[in-house]
Amino acid sequence: xxxxxxxxxxxxxxxxxxxxxxxxxxxxxxxxxxxxxxxxxxxxxxxxxxxxxxxxxxxxxxxxxxxxxxxxxxxxxxxxxxxxxxxxxxxxxxxxxxxxxxxxxxxxxxxxxxxxxxxxxxxxxxxxxxxxxxxxxxxxxxxxxxxxxxxxxxxxxxxxxxxx
Amino acid sequence: xxxxxxxxxxxxxxxxxxxxxxxxxxxxxxxxxxxxxxxxxxxxxxxxxxxxxxxxxxxxxxxxxxxxxxxxxxxxxxxxxxxxxxxxxxxxxxxxxxxxxxxxxxxxxxxxxxxxxxxxxxxxxxxxxxxxxxxxxxxxxxxxxxxxxxxxxxxxxxxxxxxxxxxxxxxxxxxxxxxxxxxxxxxxxxxxxxxxxxxxxxxxxxxxxxxxxxxxxxxxxxxxxxxxxxxxxxxxxxxxxxxxxxxxxxxxxxxxxxxxxxxxxxxxxxxxxxxxx
Ligand code: FES
Ligand code: FES
Numbered sequence: 141x142x143x144x145x146x147x148x149x150x151x152x153x154x155x156x157x158x159x160x161x162x163x164x165x166x167x168x169x170x171x172x173x174x175x176x177x178x179x180x181x182x183x184x185x186x187x188x189x190x191x192x193x194x195x196x197x198x199x200x201x202x203x204x205x206x207x208x209x210x211x212x213x214x215x216x217x218x219x220x221x222x223x224x225x226x227x228x229x230x231x232x233x234x235x236x237x238x239x240x241x242x243x244x245x246x247x248x249x250x251x252x253x254x255x256x257x258x259x260x261x262x263x264x265x266x267x268x269x270x271x272x273x274x275x276x277x278x279x280x281x282x283x284x285x286x287x288x289x290x291x292x293x294x295x296x297x298x299x300x301x302x303x304x
Numbered sequence: 305x306x307x308x309x310x311x312x313x314x315x316x317x318x319x320x321x322x323x324x325x326x327x328x329x330x331x332x333x334x335x336x337x338x339x340x341x342x343x344x345x346x347x348x349x350x351x352x353x354x355x356x357x358x359x360x361x362x363x364x365x366x367x368x369x370x371x372x373x374x375x376x377x378x379x380x381x382x383x384x385x386x387x388x389x390x391x392x393x394x395x396x397x398x399x400x401x402x403x404x405x406x407x408x409x410x411x412x413x414x415x416x417x418x419x420x421x422x423x424x425x426x427x428x429x430x431x432x433x434x435x436x437x438x439x440x441x442x443x444x445x446x447x448x449x450x451x452x453x454x455x456x457x458x459x460x461x462x463x464x465x466x467x468x469x470x471x472x473x474x475x476x477x478x479x480x481x482x483x484x485x486x487x488x489x490x491x492x493x494x495x496x497x498x499x500x501x502x503x504x505x506x507x508x509x510x511x512x513x514x515x516x517x518x519x520x521x522x523x524x525x526x527x528x529x530x531x532x533x534x535x536x537x538x539x540x541x542x543x544x545x546x547x548x549x550x551x552x553x554x555x556x557x558x559x560x561x562x563x564x565x566x567x568x569x570x571x572x573x574x575x576x577x578x579x580x581x
Contacts, residue, residue, distance in 0.1 A: 144312065160309060161309075161310060161311065161312035161355070162306065162307050162308070162309050162310060162345075164305075164306070183305045183346075184305070184343065184346075185339065185342075185343055185410065185495075186495065188407075188409060191409055197383070197412035197413070198408060198409045198412055199409055199412060199413060200409045200410070202305075203338065203339055203342050203343065203413075204338065204342070204413075205312070205338070205342065205355075207312040207314075207355075207357070208335075208338065208357055208359065210314075252408070252409070256408075270408075271408055272408075273407050273408060273494045273495075274406075274407030274408045274409040274410065274494070274495070
């Protein structure tokens with residue numbers, strides 16, 4: 141099969157490459173672009189470790205062809221740091237509240253939580269659990285992940301208020 | 305987990321999409337959100353030479369809420385169904401059911417058209433659309449036609465849609481204001497298909513009940529619906545248990561599925577009837 145010319149914006153930078161249309165986005169990100177934040181957990185749409193943000197949607201990049209996202213704007217966990225490269229709020233709160241142990245699920249968790257807080261800046265615990273239901277963690281028991289996301293919501297809201 | 309190769313197409317209107325389907329016949333398939341099709345392609349249970357992506361076709365998008373009819377473009381995602389407040393006011397059953405489909409990531413991509421057109425008995429929207437008495441609009445080489453959701457499903461993965469037709473829009477009559485609704489689904493875990501699910505509308509002397517994943521098509525039962533319209537809940541449940549035809553699989557043996565079907569249906573009826581409206 142012939143390759144197609146792919147053009148994307150990833151974490152604010154325009155990138156281009158050649159890929160077969162059947163290439164899964166997760167493979168294109170990790171192997172061609174060397175963006176290895178998004179992980180491959182199950183490769184079968186179950187675990188959410190491969191979650192990236194595509195045009196404002198949380199998407200499992202193992203279940204997306206690169207052809208489908210040609211022209212899209214993509215954010216991975218690497219794009220969620222502060223401008224100076226220090227940890228962003230969600231990343232910092234996951235560290236602070238021990239929202240990870242092995243860290244394998246974390247890039248997907250943080251990327252998904254980012255979109256959740258964009259859509260719902262004041263989620264209840266139940267809303268966090270419902271909104272994070274597409275991400276599996278085999279270490280933490282989820283409790284500290286929920287805490288980290290609540291704490292991030294508070295901090296982001298406080299920052300917003302301070303800025304106003 | 306790498307699917308077989310294909311040529312990718314992204315047409316900008318319905319006519320060009322149909323043209324591609326006509327040109328390549330059996331070799332071509334449309335893709336909407338892809339969250340049913342791509343897993344099948346990765347398992348090499350689906351292979352095609354040409355993949356026709358419908359994402360750039362604006363005619364397939366949008367939710368229109370009218371006084372009597374709701375129209376959903378086939379490319380409307382589950383996420384859009386959930387977040388559309390006008391839709392939730394007109395037909396609350398749709399948001400309630402969409403929230404129980406898959407998981408958040410899948411709902412951003414999964415479309416209502418893909419869910420109804422795929423013909424997978426596990427999908428929730430077909431039973432829901434039968435309960436609501438929706439009509440599916442199809443476009444093909446010979447023009448447009450409409451098929452009632454209640455006549456659309458022939459067998460697992462076999463529907464009234466022709467190979468060169470595209471499901472473009474779903475029209476749903478807005479139920480009267482006294483018609484109360486509920487969707488109940490039993491599943492083993494988040495993201496699972498239903499062991500059994502029930503869609504119920506009841507009120508103003510009318511009723512409609514449909515169930516999911518209990519036969520190789522969704523099951524809408526005229527006799528179960530009329531029993532409930534007459535206020536006979538137990539009659540409704542027993543008519544429905546006669547109409548379904550579950551098979552044993554990893555969700556359980558037949559007896560268990562019938563048991564769960566009855567529980568889901570009773571719960572949905574109770575919940576619908578207890579709602580204000
Ligand atoms: S790797 Fe994509 S969902 Fe698990
Ligand atoms: S921290 Fe190990 S899987 Fe979540």
